[in-house]
Amino acid sequence: MSSKPPPRYQICLIGSGGVGTIASLVLTKSGVAHVTCVLRSSYTHISQHGWEIDSIDHGKLSAWKPDRIVRSANEAAKDTNECPVIYDYVVVCTKQLPSISPIPEMISPIVTPGKTTIVMIQNGMGIEEDVIQAWPGNAVMSSVSHIGSSVKSPNTVVQIGKDVSKIGPHLHAGIDDSISIERSKEYVKMYNMGGASVCEWVDDIQLARWEKLLWNGTFNTLCALMRMDVGELQRSKGREAILVPMMWEIWNIAKAAGHPMPETIVQWMAYRLPDDCNYRPSMLLDLEHGRPMELDVILGNPLKKALDLGVDTPCMSMVHKLLKLEEWKISQNQV
Amino acid sequence: MSSKPPPRYQICLIGSGGVGTIASLVLTKSGVAHVTCVLRSSYTHISQHGWEIDSIDHGKLSAWKPDRIVRSANEAAKDTNECPVIYDYVVVCTKQLPSISPIPEMISPIVTPGKTTIVMIQNGMGIEEDVIQAWPGNAVMSSVSHIGSSVKSPNTVVQIGKDVSKIGPHLHAGIDDSISIERSKEYVKMYNMGGASVCEWVDDIQLARWEKLLWNGTFNTLCALMRMDVGELQRSKGREAILVPMMWEIWNIAKAAGHPMPETIVQWMAYRLPDDCNYRPSMLLDLEHGRPMELDVILGNPLKKALDLGVDTPCMSMVHKLLKLEEWKISQNQV
Incomplete structure (x- = not known):
């Protein structure tokens, strides 16, 4: 009896808009990740119907779902057997509204101090600072995405612009630079395995x-x-x-x-x-x-x-x- | 047989919005002016019905008209006997849109070089410069008005804020300062005779x-x-x-x-x-x-x-x- 080896990386992704849904697809397609998506407003609809995806990079997919979908970060913190999950990467694809929804508060249940790498696929500047302050021993990295993708109906995502991104670590004093660099390079490798158009590692993110x-x-x-x-x-x-x-x-x-x-x-x-x-x-x-x-x-x-x-x-x-x-x-x- | 003496000042006013209509009323009420108003869009309506005025300074007036109303500056340039009129004052109350309706072009038919004083009751800065350039031998003056008055229907003007203005000459090289000052003081005197709330002569307009x-x-x-x-x-x-x-x-x-x-x-x-x-x-x-x-x-x-x-x-x-x-x-x- 052969059994599938467990995926190498446990990933939790929060924020499934146009950018986040394609990222969850790419990470799932890499074949080395177990991807849990936190869906807030769209949970009920997606749990029933999955996503309809029309993508310039991935073609058409119907009723697609990542490995697991949950309603909240708290639910994601435990698996279906109520055992704690230690995530290798938490991928944040939400809008950046620090005064309304501070990221550290939002992802706190799914970040294991000293262990989880936090990946920010978001707009703006200085967005990593609050996260580094909240978890000074964790690796933090950014993906600067130039994808053209948007949600057209509750469960339809249309990607018209190729998934081109630059990814690199935010080096900081709380963790060895070599670890931050390694984690970001592993992520880039995984993301390219999943069929992204161009995902490039950069040292100056x-x-x-x-x-x-x-x-x-x-x-x-x-x-x-x-x-x-x-x-x-x-x-x-x-x-x-x-x-x-x-x-x-x-x-x-x-x-x-x-x-x-x-x-x-x-x-x-x-x-x-x-x-x-x-x-x-x-x-x-x-x-x-x-x-x-x-x-x-x-x-x-x-x-x-x-x-x-x-x-x-x-x-x-x-x-x-x-x-x-x-x-x-x-x-x-x-x- | 007694006859009314001719009015001391021939005045042509252009721009009968909220500000201009009250100015034409005040000048008419002074008793020393013959006031011709150039009405463009509203000519037909006003010639039939006159103005309905509700004024904090002048009370309610019905079917009021100035001495004469005309359709254009060209029509104002001659009297009803087709004889040329030499205006003592041309009072400009239009919106200031120099790139759309340049004032010199608009008032050219009613300004007699070396004779007519041009009175500008308008917003903004530098508005006198084109006029002085067009008529370097004429007196030019400004009225800075703080009236609250507006047109509410084709022939209704409601004045809720008192007619308070500062008036003074734009002195320039083409005409003796004493003449510019005298013309502006005569105008202020006339305007106060007409029942303006406060009309003050100032030397630094x-x-x-x-x-x-x-x-x-x-x-x-x-x-x-x-x-x-x-x-x-x-x-x-x-x-x-x-x-x-x-x-x-x-x-x-x-x-x-x-x-x-x-x-x-x-x-x-x-x-x-x-x-x-x-x-x-x-x-x-x-x-x-x-x-x-x-x-x-x-x-x-x-x-x-x-x-x-x-x-x-x-x-x-x-x-x-x-x-x-x-x-x-x-x-x-x-x-």
Whole structure:
């Protein structure tokens, strides 16, 4: 009688939106992981029907489920026999709303101190700091994802942009660098085994974050503030008047923080999309639906860094202040 | 047989909104003026029905008309016998949209070079410059009005705030200062004879304009950009975060331009209205109705001045750029 060997890695993933669901699929397909997904609002629907997935990387899948789905991190903390589970990796794919849902509180039941590696697939800057503070002996790493994937109905995920990501460790004093590096390289290997389009290990993950912030800190924020899609922002000349100066502010903070980017990246990032592009970035969609925006990590934390480093940020500061007023409006509607 | 003496002043007024209609009433009531009003869109309605006026200063008037109403400046240029009229004062109460409706072009038929005094009852800064350039030998003066008056139906004007204004000459090289001063003092005398609440002659009319700009350049622009009424802007803390810093920028430009205001004016201007004030400033109403905004004279010209004088204006510049994008959106909807 032959039995399947137990998977090498126990993984718990929280936040199954467009990005998280594809990540859970890739990790499951790697063949070396047992993947538990924490589904909050969608648990009942997915437990009955599974996911309908239409993916540029993985084709069409019907009624797909990861190895296990649970309602909460507390439920994930024990297996079906009520025995504690020690996770090798906790993968966090939620929106980054530190003032509403702090990550350490959210994942506390599924992180084993000194053991679990925490993987953050999220937007913004400085997002690792609270996690390192909460578990100073754990490895923490980031995946900077450029996937185009979204949830179209309660159980349909459509992935139109290839799963391209850069992954690397957040080195910190509480754990040997060699361990942090090894854990992140193992994860990259597993993720590539699962059929990701391109998953690249990088030693300077902060640089990858700053690069992505060039887009998220500018197109994402300005489209939201002005209620414009990407093409409208470009055709209105808002790109030249406001967006490019904002990009240079981000470029300057990154440089002062020790993560210089090539100068050519600003031109490339500002002009890579066509003027008829009707893409509506996530922050604009959040604003239109009265949902909280990832403002703190996308502009708030970079501005704190700029203040520490003495970098001038007139455009970013104003856009941040104006979007704070939009946040206030959203908060008023919720009362 | 006795005959009424001819009125001392021939006046033509253009722009009969809430402000202009009350001004035409006051000038008519002075008893020393013959007042012709140029009505464009409202001519037919007013010629049939006159104005219904409900005024805190003048009470209720029904079917009121000035001495003459005409359809255009060209029609005003001749009297009913087809003889040319030489106007003593041309009073301009239109919106200030220099790139859409330049004032010199608009009033050209009714200005006699070297004779007619041009009175501008309008928002913004630098509005006199084009007029002085067009008629270098004419007196030009401004009335900075703090009236609360608006058109409620095609022929109804409701004035809820008293008609308080400061009036003074724009002295310039093409005409003796003594003449400019005299013309403006005669106008103030006439306006007070007509029952204005308070009409005060001032020698530094630019100072009065800068004072009014403290409000128009901040509450008016920010309420428009954020789609907030005055109370919402205050309750959201947008006042402390953005509005007060913008006021200080205006204060600094005025000081550098030789028109210093007392420091206490910023606090007074920013905090004079209650937090439940639901007033929606004119620029917000224009934006909501897809109409052109007075952005060039309210922020554009002061920013040119700031650039000339080397005054730093990070907040004003950004708000100006962002409202330019709103202007672009309005222009797109008109195509």
